Amino acid sequence: MHAFKELGVPADLIQGINELGILKPTEIQVKAIPFLMNDGSDFIAQAQTGTGKTAAFGLPLLTKINSKSEDIQGLVIAPTRELAKQIGKQLFRFTKYSEQKIFVEVLSGGDNIDRQVKSLQRPTQIVVATPGRLLDLIKRKALTLTSVRHLILDEADEMLSMGFRKELKQIFGLTRQRGSTWLFSATIPNAIHELARDCMGESPHILRIDKAHVVNRDIDHQFAICTRDDKTDFIAKFLKARKQERGLIFCRTKEGAITLGKQLTKREFPVGVLQGDLTQKERDTVMRSFKKGRFQFLIATDIAARGIDVEGLSFVIHHQLPEQTEYYTHRSGRTARAGRSGLSLALIDPRERKKIARLEKELGLSFDHR
């Protein structure tokens, strides 16, 4: 039994995380926090979203910031604007009760660059950025990275598959004086080893967290057997019974999401659709409307839903099971936030029973038949 206090996390940060429902450390937090707080040199962790990795690097990073200095000391690089924003928001919330004010700025593509230039004129100790936008802002001389001591790469495998290798190398070059590099990646293929060779010393500390160690939140996993033609009726009946409760419905393809959106809208359900064909602006509009409660339900595809962070969702429906196991974790992790409970309901074809068994085994979950 470990508590955050025993891991060395200061009381003011513990108060901040407790308010987010983060009470008992996850495996990655138990293993990474003491190392990163005390030694804190180069570090690689194989861990996916849902393991609690943001707090695993975020809490140690916050303790290393000198709030009396107005310089950028911590730099977190993430592949997508959604993830960058989510990290920024978490860091901000962790420090809610901190006496020392630490300023975190998120610099992600898609947002107004002039506004970012202006924001950077304020004291900023931590920057969370997507690679391209960060370099654009450096070119505009809106910031320099010369004072960065700690560089963190989140979802490094994702950054490589998005083609950011060149940008990352540039960032390594611009932060040569840093003291440490912490790299997080869901998978560690050769390309990640190569990247590690470019950005850290000979023998980084390596940690592997397996899939079964995702945050064990209070999620009730269920499945219902339903043929394809019956799914819309099933969902309509389910939504009708939810009254005020809000939730997400995941579809595997954008065509599926659009069709389901049309069908449910026709039946007068307040739904929005978030899918990959929308422009960034359209996506933002959908997200904003959903957050404001203009519609109660949101239909989304996996990619479009990356980084969605909405409070108070009581359920997630899987119109189809995702192709990859980790997407199930991503999806179901949208519910049961901040200490609340939630339902994750998969609609499956009778032949897909074995997929449920596989998820149970790989993720260490147990499903109930609805």
Ligand code: AMP
């Ligand atoms: P992450 O893997 O950092 O994306 O975290 C996934 C989610 O788990 C976030 O919503 C966190 O707030 C939450 N979380 C992180 N650590 C814990 C914990 N120890 N206990 C409960 N929830 C946590």
